[in-house]
Amino acid sequence: MVGLDDVRAAEARLAGIAHRTQVLTSRTLDRRVGASILLKAEVFQRSGSFKFRGAYNKLASLTPAQRDAGVLAFSSGNHAQAVALAASIFRTGATVVMPSDAPEGKAAATRAYGAAVITYDRYTEDREEIGRRLAEKRNLTLVPPFDDPQVIAGQGTAGLELVQDAGPLDVLLAPVSGGGLIAGCAVAVKGLGSGTRVIGVEPETADDYRQSLLAGSRITIPVPRTVADALQVAQPGELTFAHNQALLHSIVTVSDAELIGAMRFCHERLKLVVEPGGVAGLAALLAGAVQLAPAERVGVILSGGNVDPERFCRLLHSISS
């Protein structure tokens, strides 16, 4: 199991490399929610999301020989860009396997960080098979998106910094996809000895983690449809589930309309660009989905900002018309 020491070790590796992102506050938000909200702005993180923390920590934990041989990732999203950037910092190669119908912008962003992008047909080819073949042939090390101790420890530094910079929290909210971010953050805040209630947020159509925690074992759902492209995982990770089962208070869910409404709030009030998955914690607060005592101190991870203007505009238009 990952412990606070692992998160602190990740913190040391990331010092001066990852951005120590700001904690933002808003009087308007506090009034509206009736609590003191502390927003960890991971939209300002390198590569545009918290994913850089885990990816870099994983690469930093490899032996030099492993690292120099290059790394491999499966992703069409934030993890792809994070691995590509981390590899470029270590001056090693990254190969990212992406479905051929992934948005061109995501492939372009990943290539811009220097990674080789290999596409596959998601309907006829098996990406695991492709990855295994590549990894063997080229001696590449896989960087998993969430189910890995070093990745979990890296993501936990977001929670650690939030408490260091903002003080103890009564509640911590973070989006849940594979469960790595919230597992790492829970390890950090619980490890610091506080009684913080760590609450995960999922799209209501992508509630595999909520169902799994209720059932007491990992449940697989059909690939969910949601505007939160970063949260479309169908099953909890094995290692993340073990942590989250022990450490989470609960999971709440939000609708797509609530996610988009929270993106609008970020634009109008906070002047921040936050992607649909990144805004889940704030959406839960604005929707009243989290039970709070008056004046509680609530940390929220705004986990990523990778939504291009065209998609941002389409999403906002989709619920206003």
Added chain:
Amino acid sequence: MVGLDDVRAAEARLAGIAHRTQVLTSRTLDRRVGASILLKAEVFQRSGSFKFRGAYNKLASLTPAQRDAGVLAFSSGNHAQAVALAASIFRTGATVVMPSDAPEGKAAATRAYGAAVITYDRYTEDREEIGRRLAEKRNLTLVPPFDDPQVIAGQGTAGLELVQDAGPLDVLLAPVSGGGLIAGCAVAVKGLGSGTRVIGVEPETADDYRQSLLAGSRITIPVPRTVADALQVAQPGELTFAHNQALLHSIVTVSDAELIGAMRFCHERLKLVVEPGGVAGLAALLAGAVQLAPAERVGVILSGGNVDPERFCRLLHSISS
């Protein structure tokens, strides 16, 4: 004339009231421009723009009797919201005179801060006359948008903080409308004894300040058409001109398309919402309108973020199609 001491006095009045906004950096931006860019994010200022600094400093400088009688402003934009918020903090009344065809969002935002909004027909009524009558009848004090020593000193705190937090600058870029922001910032950075080149940025259709500095006297142009609604002033202020004539290095101009392109850059790369007028300094850098030596340290005031999502989307669409 306003001096560094006046800016320092404003700094003391604003302490704990205005936000000390972050200075943001971007490796992508530095690489693209070939310099070290330090972005003062006044989009995070209370009321959504730097205007709060000057408005609050002006109200704080009034006698209690003046202040308690209430204040008056002419504005349909950021100054209106700033005066309304400053008055609410002092628990006094603000009356804002706005054209009846001002965007409903701006009137609503001003009312939301507790101000009384009085509208006039800009084609048949004289706003000065309406204001004078109101001010006399109700004993209100006018808070000018730029041509006032306390307003200039207040705006200067943005430049002062930038140098305090980021260190000495080779160049400072700020948008120019009535000229209060750049005058105050020039007083601050020049007063600190540095050789900073202070460069103003105007829309190319709204270059009254550029023309006036070249001519050596204040020139009035027809009310300019530009997407930068915050920069549509037709003539330099009298007091701001006296300062800017003495302190500015030059004025450069940018096109509407360059302003909108810079807004896109802020969204995609910085994850920030910046309004068309607020992004002028960055637009000038991205357009190559500012001559820089390699690795110079360039401060940029991102002066406001009050652009609602609908207008943001319309503007971006207007140049992509």
